[in-house]
Amino acid sequence: xxxxxxxxxxxxxxxxxxxxxxxxxxxxxxxxxxxxxxxxxxxxxxxxxxxxxxxxxxxxxxxxxxxxxxxxxxxxxxxxxxxxxxxxxxxxxxxxxxxxxxxxxxxxxxxxxxxxxxxxxxxxxxxxxxxxxxxxxxxxxxxxxxxxxxxxxxxxxxxxxxxxxxxxxxxxxxxxxxxxxxxxxxxxxxxxxxxxxxxxxxxxxxxxxxxxxxxxxxxxxxxxxxxxxxxxxxxxxxxxxxxxxxxxxxxxxxxxxxxxxxxxxxxxxxxxxxxxxxxxxxxxxxxxxxxxxxxxxxxxxxxxxxxxxxxxxxxxxxxxxxxxxxxxxxxxxxxxxxxxxxxxxxxxxxxxxxxxxxxxxxxxxxxxxxxxxxxx
Numbered sequence: 001x002x003x004x005x006x007x008x009x010x011x012x013x014x015x016x017x018x019x020x021x022x023x024x025x026x027x028x029x030x031x032x033x034x035x036x037x038x039x040x041x042x043x044x045x046x047x048x049x050x051x052x053x054x055x056x057x058x059x060x061x062x063x064x065x066x067x068x069x070x071x072x073x074x075x076x077x078x079x080x081x082x083x084x085x086x087x088x089x090x091x092x093x094x095x096x097x098x099x100x101x102x103x104x105x106x107x108x109x110x111x112x113x114x115x116x117x118x119x120x121x122x123x124x125x126x127x128x129x130x131x132x133x134x135x136x137x138x139x140x141x142x143x144x145x146x147x148x149x150x151x152x153x154x155x156x157x158x159x160x161x162x163x164x165x166x167x168x169x170x171x172x173x174x175x176x177x178x179x180x181x182x183x184x185x186x187x188x189x190x191x192x193x194x195x196x197x198x199x200x201x202x203x204x205x206x207x208x209x210x211x212x213x214x215x216x217x218x219x220x221x222x223x224x225x226x227x228x229x230x231x232x233x234x235x236x237x238x239x240x241x242x243x244x245x246x247x248x249x250x251x252x253x254x255x256x257x258x259x260x261x262x263x264x265x266x267x268x269x270x271x272x273x274x275x276x277x278x279x280x281x282x283x284x285x286x287x288x289x290x291x292x293x294x295x296x297x298x299x300x301x302x303x304x305x306x307x308x309x310x311x312x313x314x315x316x317x318x319x320x321x322x323x324x325x326x327x328x329x330x331x332x333x334x335x336x337x338x339x340x341x342x343x344x345x346x347x348x349x350x351x352x353x354x355x356x357x358x359x360x361x362x363x364x365x366x367x368x369x370x371x372x373x374x375x376x
Contacts, residue, residue, distance in 0.1 A: 057318030072114030072360035077187035181260035239272035276335035280311030310362035
């Protein structure tokens with residue numbers, strides 16, 4: 001009979017060296033995965049910043065372009081005369097005050113100049129008399145810009161950037177009751193009525209059938225400028241628009257006391273750091289620009305030049321709203337004739353430019369011109 005001997009097998013386990021090697025390999029794998037995740041997250045964040053920058057820049061250019069194209073749109077009324085020979089009750093002997101909000105005669109007269117602008121105002125310290133004050137128009141009838149700039153008319157104005165003013169009628173016909181504290185215009189080809197909504201009884205024009213009321217549209221004045229802060233009062237440069245009318249519940253008047261009609265601020269696009277403008281002047285009434293000029297405080301454009309402005313070169317400089325770690329922006333940027341020096345910071349930037357035709361002004365120049373080269 002055979003005897004069976006059982007032998008116990010013991011497990012010796014891992015040695016200390018093997019354990020340390022395994023831990024090291026594991027840590028390297030974790031480190032590699034973590035690095036991939038961090039790099040992917042950083043790349044995604046950078047793409048998001050770049051996407052927002054491009055979107056904001058394009059939106060700013062598009063908003064400005066759309067308003068410039070429509071400047072001077074007064075529905076079917078086209079018989080705008082040149083300053084000095086106006087068929088309006090008030091001519092435009094000097095540049096109109098763009099900040100007027102309550103004077104009917106001044107607003108009507110300013111219709112002759114659908115485009116108006118100011119070049120790179122130098123100083124933003126409290127908008128004192130040495131800065132925006134001196135660059136705004138010298139008028140005596142209703143100098144509301146000079147009255148209000150010293151307070152909050154251009155909140156947080158970014159020094160060295162241009163200001164654009166556009167005037168036109170709304171492209172949407174007003175339906176229903178008129179807002180009492182907003183300005184409206186009712187037109188026919190050879191006549192128009194301009195008044196507050198509270199005076200709705202004055203809008204009596206009719207269409208050709210002498211029975212149907214002519215369309216009534218809100219009259220719009222927009223003032224575009226760069227603010228050093230956004231709507232949340234953060235230090236993010238932002239393109240703003242001041243709009244004439246009755247503020248929505250979320251806004252309030254920033255001019256003419258505290259009652260409408262007034263100007264109120266509307267943020268357009270964050271990250272817009274600079275705005276530069278040049279104006280194409282049509283000297284021979286063929287609907288095309290013959291020369292480009294800027295309206296500087298030392299040599300402001302005349303009323304005749306503004307009346308003959310048929311194109312606008314628009315340049316905006318957009319930056320990321322957040323820094324890009326490790327980036328250093330050493331580039332200079334060209335916006336028209338203006339060179340923007342390198343900021344040497346961690347924000348990435350992109351310049352956007354466009355040449356925009358002032359459709360209504362260039363077309364009117366052709367309608368009344370005897371120039372056989374007029375391009376319609």
